[in-house]
Amino acid sequence: MTTVIPLPAPVLLPVANSDRAFPVRRVYCVGRNYAAHAIEMGHDPDREPPFFFQKNPDNLSVPREEFPYPPLSSDVHHEVELVVLLKGGGDNIDSGDALDCVYGYAVGIDFTRRDLQAEAKAAGKPWAAAKAFEHSAPVSDIVPAETIGHPEAGNIWLTVNGDRKQQGDLNQMIWKVPEVIAELSKLFTLAAGDVIMTGTPSGVGPVSRGDVVSCGIDGVATLTVTVV
Secondary structure (H helix, E strand, O other), X not given: OOOOOOOOOOOEEEEOOOOOEEEOXXXXXXXXXXXXXXXXXXXXXXXXXXXXXEEOHHHXXXXXXXXXXXXXXXXXXXXXXXXXXXXXXXXXXXXXXXXXXXXXXXXXXXXXXXXXXXXXXXXXXXXXHXXXXXXXXXXXXXXXXXXXXOOOOOEEEEEEOOEEEEEEEHHHEOOOHXXXXXXXXXXXXXXXXXXXXXXXXXXXXXOXXXXXXXXXXXXXXXXXXXXX
């Protein structure tokens, strides 16, 4: 069977110290997965069932040295996150088996049009325009789990022009990586190529054109982008 239009180019994320790439299938995001961030956003940090939203595969910006400030917004925020990349999946995955599905890890930024998100929340509308816009999720090179294991703790941070804005530890996640995978697989059929952004610590805030945004997770990766 032939296609009526050319096939879209696949979204490929580079693997660190390798000529291989990771093909992206879907992108899932976990909301309010650090207690302090839940509080700063005006929500109860108690452990309630996690909620999820999605970005588009091509929102994972490559190359990712620059972040173009998006139109129709004057309040774009940074959110640094641990990114999990799957090599397998399924439905109703047991949390004890979930890490067997993980290919590797990266650090990424979930840029958010906060003003559009606030308007959508107030009107009870979806967040797509606030979250799933072009270049909204720059991601570092992927580090395979066979190289670094499965990080359960570690400093996660973000700076803007050298000033520390976000600071936390992976062990502060309300829902840990195996639990996130298990809960997500109750709602969706997970598969190889899926990407999960696992939430952000407190300290989110605005960026402006000209800002240099750097972030990292100890033992995983670092990433720097310039807002243009």
